[in-house]
Amino acid sequence: MTNFKIFKYANPAKFLYLCEKTFIYLVLLTIIFLSFGLYQGFFNSPEDYQQGNLVRIMYVHVPSAWMALMIYSSIAIASCIYLINKHLLANIFCKSASLIGASFTLIAIVTGSIWGKPTWGTWWVWDARLTSVLILFFLFVGYMVLFDAFDDPTKGARAAGILVIVGFVFVPIIKFSVDILELRTLHQGASVSKLSAPSVHESMLWPLLVMALAYAAYFISLLLVRMRSAILAARVRSLRMMQAQRASRAAIVPERP
Amino acid sequence: MNGFEEYFAMGGDGRFIWSAYAVAALVLIGLAVASVWSYRARRSEFNVLQELDGGTPRSEDGNP
Amino acid sequence: MTRKKRRLYTLIGAMVLLSAATALVIGAFRDNLVFFFSPTEVAEKGIEAGQRIRMGGLVEEDSVIRDADGLTVHFRLTDLSHTIMVTYRGILPSLFREGQGVIVQGQLDAPTHFIADEIMAKHDENYMPPEVAEALKKSGQWKGGNE
Known part of the structure; x- marks a missing residue:
């Protein structure tokens, strides 16, 4: 009866009710932030003194990298909760968020590459910063593959959870060692998150932050769709199981005296 | 028209800027469409199974 | 437990x-x-001629000389304590200019002469409109090392 654990632990009824109530507002919020961010980025922000209009690539690139790190971290934390408490809603979160995280990582890599060619003069270099983001992308992909690699979904979730936590240990260490050991990279250092005042001018900081909010709202809306989808899939699986059991029982019954 | 073309060219960097935005839009829209499709497919599968089950069709959250 | x-x-x-x-x-x-060495490290570590390395520093002011072929450039790369002469043939990134931080890839052919086959411009973490940059320079609050 393992299939019914999902009803026992996750309380999907409450979760789905919440989804239904908030979903439309989240979509609206995404649209509002996105149109405001794009307007700011294209029509209400100046050219940069060094890179000219290329600075506008930053408004899709930087928030993508932020989202990628944020989603990876939240999957790692949810995996800890799943591995320790066996909370199934945490597992459904991990499964649903991973593809969105991989997509944001891909956007960060590709848009960064498109920015790098005219600015640095190269599409790609193997410096510590760029390489660690590529590793992040492989971790996401490996996570998704491992999740579905076993016949027993619990085994897949456990193996993938361990992978993502192992990776989670690496990522901040790489990030901080780049900053603290002052490993020299081609990629410039952080501008917004550093402890002193951000070195992005106000007029460019606004579109950046609004776009980050748009991405966050997009992530949550899509997460809800994917989590509902995953809960439905689990229910379909348990319904199939019940029907198969009933069918086999029906097949056995007539043979009884 | 000239002003628009000039804006579109972005001082010669237009192809980089527009392709970066195109990649981002493609990935984000593609992901959203794929997610909604798979949600719809699972929902109809669920409804069919539930009717086969003989029970009254219920909404996905378990309430009648 | x-x-x-x-x-x-x-x-x-x-x-x-x-x-x-x-x-x-x-x-x-x-x-x-470490993605690149500084000219000081290159001088002190005794890197041999012919060994492929990357070296990063600032393009020294008034040091860029372009050959008549329009493709070859010579400039001095400095970290303000050591300076190494660099020769490069090819297309330069648009951010390349005097005072800019760059990374050159190639090899030494003499202890203070570097043959580069690739040049990458380094971008700093400051983003601002040109007017603001101008104003900062005028008021003497310019913190960036470039220009």
Whole structure:
């Protein structure tokens, strides 16, 4: 009866009710932030003194990298909760968020590459910063593959959870060692998150932050769709199981005296 | 028209800027469409199974 | 100890061990993780001619000389304590200019002469409109090393 654990632990009824109530507002919020961010980025922000209009690539690139790190971290934390408490809603979160995280990582890599060619003069270099983001992308992909690699979904979730936590240990260490050991990279250092005042001018900081909010709202809306989808899939699986059991029982019954 | 073309060219960097935005839009829209499709497919599968089950069709959250 | 607690402690233990191992590995490979050397390091480490390396520094003011073929450039790369002459043939990135931070890839052919086959311009982490940059320079509050 393992299939019914999902009803026992996750309380999907409450979760789905919440989804239904908030979903439309989240979509609206995404649209509002996105149109405001794009307007700011294209029509209400100046050219940069060094890179000219290329600075506008930053408004899709930087928030993508932020989202990628944020989603990876939240999957790692949810995996800890799943591995320790066996909370199934945490597992459904991990499964649903991973593809969105991989997509944001891909956007960060590709848009960064498109920015790098005219600015640095190269599409790609193997410096510590760029390489660690590529590793992040492989971790996401490996996570998704491992999740579905076993016949027993619990085994897949456990193996993938361990992978993502192992990776989670690496990522901040790489990030901080780049900053603290002052490993020299081609990629410039952080501008917004550093402890002193951000070195992005106000007029460019606004579109950046609004776009980050748009991405966050997009992530949550899509997460809800994917989590509902995953809960439905689990229910379909348990319904199939019940029907198969009933069918086999029906097949056995007539043979009884 | 000239002003628009000039804006579109972005001082010669237009192809980089527009392709970066195109990649981002493609990935984000593609992901959203794929997610909604798979949600719809699972929902109809669920409804069919539930009717086969003989029970009254219920909404996905378990309430009648 | 409950099973839940045992799982929690196993997880924490494994994460601590793994972090320590990673930190040690990064410490050990620190020199290899550095993307480029400075001219001072190139001078002091006794890097041999013909060994492929990357070297980063500032393009010294008034040092860029372009050959008549329009493709070859010579300039001095400096970290303000050591200076190495660089020769490069090819297309320069648009941010390349005097005072700009660049990374050159190639090899030494004499202790103070570097033949580059690739040049990358380094971008700093300051983003601002041109007027603001101008105003900062005028008021003497310019913090960037470039220009």
